[in-house]
Amino acid sequence: MSLWRSIHEITPTLYLSSGTAVSNKQAVLDKKINCIINATIDLPNRSWNSSIEVIRVPVNDVPHAQIYPYFDKVADLIEQKSRRGERCLVHCVAGVSRSASLCIAYLIKYHRMTLKQAHSHVRHSRPVIRPNVGFWKQLIDYEKKMRGTKSVAMVHSPIGLIPDIYLHETRNMVAFVGGSRR
Numbered sequence: 001m002s003l004w005r006s007i008h009e010i011t012p013t014l015y016l017s018s019g020t021a022v023s024n025k026q027a028v029l030d031k032k033i034n035c036i037i038n039a040t041i042d043l044p045n046r047s048w049n050s051s052i053e054v055i056r057v058p059v060n061d062v063p064h065a066q067i068y069p070y071f072d073k074v075a076d077l078i079e080q081k082s083r084r085g086e087r088c089l090v091h092c093v094a095g096v097s098r099s100a101s102l103c104i105a106y107l108i109k110y111h112r113m114t115l116k117q118a119h120s121h122v123r124h125s126r127p128v129i130r131p132n133v134g135f136w137k138q139l140i141d142y143e144k145k146m147r148g149t150k151s152v153a154m155v156h157s158p159i160g161l162i163p164d165i166y167l168h169e170t171r172n173m174v175a176f177v178g179g180s181r182r
Helices: 025-030 068-083 098-110 115-125 133-147 164-170
Strands: 008-011 014-017 035-038 053-056 088-091 154-157 160-163
Touching (some): 014 098, 035 068, 068 088, 068 133, 088 098, 098 115, 098 133, 115 133, 133 154, 133 160, 154 164
Parallel strands (some): 014 088, 035 088
Antiparallel strands (some): 008 014
C-alpha cells in the first residue's frame, strides 16, 4: 500500500492519515478506530457504524488559517479517548499539514515532548508530513505556552521563511526568480 493510502500509528491510540486512507473502511476497522477527527472543511465525515465518533475541525490548509484554537480541544479529546483505551485517527486531505499539526500539538501537551521532538516523532511515523508556515508559527507559540520555551525557530532561507529544522533540506535547492537562475 502506498504511503498516501496508509494509516500511520503515532502512538498506540493515535493514528494519522490522508483523506484517501480514511475512506478505506476495512483499514479503519482493522485498526479498531473509535474516533475520526476530520481536519478539513470540504471532505465528508466518514463513519461506517455508530461506534465510530466523527469530529470535524474546520480548518483550511493555508498559512493564515487559525489552527491554534483547536490544539487544546483536539489534544484533550485524544487524551480522553486514549485513557479509555480508545483509538483516534486524525486526517486531512493529504495527511501532511493540518492533521500532522494536531498530532504534534497532542504530543507536546500529553507526551511532554518539545516541538522538535514531536515533529521528529510524527515524521518518523509518516515521512511526508510538512505543516505549512502559518501552522509552524502557531505550533511554536503553542510550545512556548505549554513548555515555556521554544525548540524551533522560524528562519529565512532561499525559499522563504521556514522552521530551522528544515534548513538542511534547503541547502542544495536552487532558487529561480523570474524564470532564471539566481
